Amino acid sequence: MTDTRSVVISRLLPLLVAALFLPSAAASAQANTETKALYQTHCASCHGEERLGGIGPALLPGNLSRLKPAAAEVVIRDGRAASQMPSFATQLEESQISNLAEWIYRAPDKEPIWGRDEILASQVVHHRDGSLPGEPRFDADPLNLFIVVETGDHHATLLDGDTFEPIHRFETRYALHGGPKYTPDGRHVFFGSRDGWITKYDIYNMEVVAEVRAGINMRNIAVSGDGRYVMAANYLPHSLVLFDAHNLDLMKVYPALGEDGESSRVSAVYAAPPRGSFIAALKDIEEVWEIPWPLPTEPVVSTGHMATPLAPRRAHDTANFRVRRIPVPNYLDDFFFDLEYAHVIGASRGGESDGQGGMVINLDSGEKVADLPLEGMPHLGSGITWEHEGRRVMATPHLTRAAVSIIDMTTWEVIRTLETDGPGFFMRSHANSPYVWADVFFGPNRDRVHVIDKASLEIVETLIPEPGKTAAHVEFDRYGEKLLLSLWEDDGAVIVYDAESLEEEKRIPMSKPSGKYNVWNKTRYEEGTSH
Numbered sequence: 074m075t076d077t078r079s080v081v082i083s084r085l086l087p088l089l090v091a092a093l094f095l096p097s098a099a100a101s102a103q104a105n106t107e108t109k110a111l112y113q114t115h116c117a118s119c120h121g122e123e124r125l126g127g128i129g130p131a132l133l134p135g136n137l138s139r140l141k142p143a144a145a146e147v148v149i150r151d152g153r154a155a156s157q158m159p160s161f162a163t164q165l166e167e168s169q170i171s172n173l174a175e176w177i178y179r180a181p182d183k184e185p186i187w188g189r190d191e192i193l194a195s196q197v198v199h200h201r202d203g204s205l206p207g208e209p210r211f212d213a214d215p216l217n218l219f220i221v222v223e224t225g226d227h228h229a230t231l232l233d234g235d236t237f238e239p240i241h242r243f244e245t246r247y248a249l250h251g252g253p254k255y256t257p258d259g260r261h262v263f264f265g266s267r268d269g270w271i272t273k274y275d276i277y278n279m280e281v282v283a284e285v286r287a288g289i290n291m292r293n294i295a296v297s298g299d300g301r302y303v304m305a306a307n308y309l310p311h312s313l314v315l316f317d318a319h320n321l322d323l324m325k326v327y328p329a330l331g332e333d334g335e336s337s338r339v340s341a342v343y344a345a346p347p348r349g350s351f352i353a354a355l356k357d358i359e360e361v362w363e364i365p366w367p368l369p370t371e372p373v374v375s376t377g378h379m380a381t382p383l384a385p386r387r388a389h390d391t392a393n394f395r396v397r398r399i400p401v402p403n404y405l406d407d408f409f410f411d412l413e414y415a416h417v418i419g420a421s422r423g424g425e426s427d428g429q430g431g432m433v434i435n436l437d438s439g440e441k442v443a444d445l446p447l448e449g450m451p452h453l454g455s456g457i458t459w460e461h462e463g464r465r466v467m468a469t470p471h472l473t474r475a476a477v478s479i480i481d482m483t484t485w486e487v488i489r490t491l492e493t494d495g496p497g498f499f500m501r502s503h504a505n506s507p508y509v510w511a512d513v514f515f516g517p518n519r520d521r522v523h524v525i526d527k528a529s530l531e532i533v534e535t536l537i538p539e540p541g542k543t544a545a546h547v548e549f550d551r552y553g554e555k556l557l558l559s560l561w562e563d564d565g566a567v568i569v570y571d572a573e574s575l576e577e578e579k580r581i582p583m584s585k586p587s588g589k590y591n592v593w594n595k596t597r598y599e600e601g602t603s604h
C-alpha cells in the first residue's frame with residue numbers, strides 16, 4: 074500500500090509542479106520575448122542590436138556599474154539632458170520601462186566578441202594627423218591649461234589655468250573614466266570611456282581628430298613617454314590593445330593569457346617613461362606585464378624634465394612590444410609606482426588578502442621587497458609622493474577606512490597613519506605646495522576636505538566648501554599656486570583656491586565635474602599628481 078501511494082505521488086508530483094509553475098514560466102518567457110522586441114524597436118539603433126553600444130553607450134551589466142537600475146528607469150522614461158537619449162514616457166508603459174531597465178542588467182545569452190575586425194571597423198579618423206594648424210586657436214598658456222571632465226552630462230571643459238576662464242566645452246563619450254592622457258607637447262589629449270572608446274582630441278584646434286573602440290569594458294589607457302603609442306587595458310574582452318597614437322591605427326591585440334592559457338581581466342596599464350615601457354597588472358593571474366616601446370634612434374636632448382623623451386634605461390633586453398612577464402605573489406587590482414618606476418606598489422582587493430595589505434615589487438628583479446601593512450583597502454592608484462626630512466614618502470587614502478597612510482619609500486615602513494573624517498578616494502599636492510589635499514569621498518562627511526601639512530604630517534585644516542555637497546578631487550595649476558576642487562554634484566562647480574592661504578577665489582559652475590588634469594603637471598609627471 075505504502076509503495077503504491079509513493080509511486081502515485083512520485084508520478085503525480087512532477088505533473089502538479091509543472092501545472093503550478095509552467096504558466097508563470099511561460100508568462101515570464103513571453104515577457105522576455107516582448108522586452109527583447111521592445112529593445113530592438115526602440116533602443117537597438119543607438120545602443121546596438123547586441124547591446125554593445127553605438128551612438129549610445131553599451132547596455133551590458135559590466136558597463137552599467139555606475140548607473141543604478143532605478144536610475145536607468147528614470148533615463149528611459151525622461152531621457153538624458155544634453156545627450157541624444159530621448160524620453161520614452163509617451164511611447165512605453167511603466168511596466169515596459171521597468172522590464173527594459175531590468176533586462177539590460179542581465180548577462181547576454183552569448184559572450185560578446187570584440188576582436189581585431191571589430192576594432193578596425195570602429196576607427197573613425199576625422200582629421201588625419203598633421204592636417205590641422207599647429208598653433209592654438211586661443212590666447213592662453215598652452216602648458217597651463219586644464220581639462221575638466223564633467224561626468225554629469227558627459228562633457229569636458231578646456232579651462233585657462235591663469236585666468237580660470239573656460240575656453241571651450243565639448244561633448245565626450247559616455248562615462249569617461251580615469252585620467253585623460255596628454256602627448257608630451259600638450260597639444261593632444263586621449264580620453265578613455267568605460268565603454269572602450271578612445272578619443273583623440275586636438276586641444277589647439279578644439280576638435281576630435283580620431284576615435285577607435287578598443288574593447289567593450291575598458292579600464293584605462295596609457296600614452297607612451299614619446300607620445301607615439303596608446304595602450305588600452307580591458308576587462309572585456311580580456312586584452313591589452315596597442316595603437317599608433319597618430320591616427321589611432323590598431324597595431325596589436327594582446328590576449329591577457331597566463332602561461333597555462335588561463336585568461337584574465339587587465340586591472341590597469343600605465344606608461345613608465347624612465348623604463349621606456351608600459352606596465353600592466355592582471356586581475357585574475359598573478360603577473361605584472363612590461364611591454365617596451367622602441368627607444369628613440371636620435372640622441373635625446375633632455376631639458377631637465379620628464380616630458381621630453383628621456384633616454385629610458387632598459388634593465389631587460391626585451392624586444393619592442395614583446396611582453397615580459399613578471400610573476401608576483403598576489404593579484405594586483407590597484408597599484409602605484411615610485412618616481413623612477415623601479416618599484417610597483419600594489420594591492421589586491423579580493424582573495425585571501427581581501428584588501429588588507431599591499432606589497433612592493435622591484436620591477437627589474439621581479440622580487441617582492443616588502444609587505445605593506447595597509448588595512449582597509451588602500452587606494453594606491455591615488456597615491457602621491459614628496460620629500461620629507463630628506464627622504465621620499467608616499468601617501469595613500471583608504472577606500473574602506475577613515476585614514477591616510479604615509480609610507481617611507483626607502484624602508485617601506487608606514488611612518489604615520491592619519492585619522493580622517495571618512496574613507497577617501499583622491500589625494501593631490503604639488504612640489505611647490507606645502508600641503509596635501511585629501512578628500513572624504515565616502516560617508517556622511519563627504520562634504521569635507523582635509524589639508525595635510527607635508528612637514529609635520531598633520532591635518533592642519535578641514536574645509537567644508539558647501540555643506541551637504543560632495544567635495545572631491547583636487548588638481549594644482551602648473552606653478553602650484555592655485556588649485557581646483559570639484560563640487561561633485563550634477564549642479565556642481567569647480568572651486569578655485571589659493572594654494573597658500575587656502576582662501577576660495579572663484580566658482581565655475583559645472584555638471585558633476587570629476588577629474589581635472591593640468592597639462593604641465595601631467596606631461597612633467599609632477600610628483601603630487603596622478604600619472
Ligand code: DHE
Pocket residue numbers: 138139224249250251252253292293294340341342454498546587588589603604
Ligand atoms: Fe576610478 C582613475 C579604478 C571607481 C573616478 N580609477 C582610476 C584608475 C583606475 C581606477 C585603475 C587609473 C586610471 C588612469 O588614470 O589611467 N575606479 C577604479 C576602480 O577599480 C573602481 C574602485 C571601481 C570601478 O568601478 O572601476 C573605480 N572611479 C571610480 C568611481 O566610482 C569614480 C569616483 C567615478 C567614476 O567616474 O567612475 C571614479 N577614477 C575616477 C577618476 C579617475 C580614476 C576621476 C582619475 C583620477 C586622476 O586624478 O587621475
